Amino acid sequence: MRNRWGLRGKAVFRQEHDAGGLELRLPIQAHSQLRKIIKTRGHFPSDEAATKLLWLALRNITGKWGSSTHDWQAAMNQFAILYEERFIHPHR
Numbered sequence: 001m002r003n004r005w006g007l008r009g010k011a012v013f014r015q016e017h018d019a020g021g022l023e024l025r026l027p028i029q030a031h032s033q034l035r036k037i038i039k040t041r042g043h044f045p046s047d048e049a050a051t052k053l054l055w056l057a058l059r060n061i062t063g064k065w066g067s068s069t070h071d072w073q074a075a076m077n078q079f080a081i082l083y084e085e086r087f088i089h090p091h092r
Contacts, residue, residue: 030061051086 037057044050062072080087 030058033057033061 034054034057037053038050041053044053
């Protein structure tokens with residue numbers, strides 16, 4: 001995008017890049033990777049199979065983030081509160 005728009009594009013690109021901090025980019029990247037995984041599967045035999053695949057995919061995706069996952073536990077706690085009936089508790 002930078003090459004196509006020249007100097008004006010550089011300023012816009014920099015502004016958009018700065019406005020979309022790490023908190024915004026990580027979910028967007030995770031969503032993109034999840035879509036890619038779902039697209040290659042086609043269909044699922046059950047909802048549980050789809051849930052397990054997404055859970056494993058998220059675990060692999062967040063494992064690659066390194067130190068940028070410092071707020072992930074807080075997000076998972078919020079998901080557990082909001083979607084208790086759909087949230088899998090592995091320690092039960």
